[in-house]
Amino acid sequence: MNPFLGALELILSGDREIFLIAGTTLRFSFWSTAFSTLPGLALGILLANHRFPGRRAAAAVVSSLTALPTVVIGLAVYSLISRSGPLGRLGWLFAPPGVVLGQTLLALPIVVSLVYTGLSKLDARFTETLVTLGAGRLRRLASTLFEAKYVLASALLNAFGRVTGEVGVSMMLGGNIRWYTRTMTTTIALDTSKGEFERALSLGILLLTISLAINALVHAAVKHEE
């Protein structure tokens, strides 16, 4: 049978394991994006709205971190949560919290960088308008978030898309354990190495569909902003 048709049949038959793996991937991605949201917004707003020594250097560092290889993050977190590491007692290695921690660190610079870039583009008249109308700091912050809501949505969707498609962190910190920490990308890597192309392809199709959906949402958000 054609592997592509076989992959489609696997999806359409509702293969339990495939959808469990897809669900695990989305769950990890959701939590890591959620955990990166608050610090990401705070740091992005801090970089965009406050002048302090080293601000540009900090922005450049954050921008560089968006391209950090996932295996480097995996390695760093591994050294933290492995049995001999400072957080070893938590038992997060080869367990969902370990993967989520690593993916959160992967998503964080993406959120910070995109929020910073988006807010930096806000017209100077915007802040002056809020100030002259009497808005205090907190009101200005809330109004800024409302004004830039599509930029923020785009940042979060980008981060979600990035962690959904990563393999290094999931493999190193999750261990690719069946029914537990196995994600779409780690399964694709494993199945391909075993020659099980149909299952790898079916997950590839699902991953591609998710990526396209996220990209469509990002484009819709950006277009709305323009």
Added chain:
Amino acid sequence: MRSDAILSIRNLLFSYGTREVLSIPELDVRAGETLALVGPNGSGKTTLLKLLNDLIRPSSGSIRFEGRPAAGDPGLRARSVYVHQSPFPLAGTVYRNVAYGLRVRRVPEPEIRRRTEGALELLGLSGFARRDAKRLSGGETQRVALARALVLEPEVLFLDEPTAQTDRASGDRIRTVLADIAARGGTTIVFSSHDGAFAEALADRAAFLEEGRLLRIEAGRARRPAPKSHAPEFPA
């Protein structure tokens, strides 16, 4: 400082880096007067308006509001408002824009509705309440910005070229509203304008600026009757 000065400038200097943008040794804005800032592009009119509204701070010298330093003065912030030459519409509806300053001031919702609807009607925007403020013409945006300012019933109104970005109908409406506010007195208006006839008709005095220097101050039209109230009269 004159006893009737609501804003007074002394030895004001404003620079961008080493470039001196504005230098005014002395200028008083009298309470209740309408003062026009007249001058070509780059003469420092916008900078002066923003300095007076404490949106930017002088490099040196002082600006005082009712005798107190204007910088960070909550009274100045609460009782004055600045309207950009090309106003920035906030995200959301026209109604949200106009009501924004009232919400900031925690005005009760029924009063917000009454005053917002009144300001919209005053500026000929009654049918615009639910419209997206980002999708308006230049003239409509200018009217929304003026409504957003007037709804606060400010004692001091800073207007940067209030009719420059407008079509004829919007410009006429704005001129009529401002003339009415100025005629009733009680509101101090400081505005810049390229429209010489409009400035002449509206202003009590005109300050002429060129390349960041105050050249002279001339009297405008005749003095008005004593002020009744600073609040614009919105339609019932």
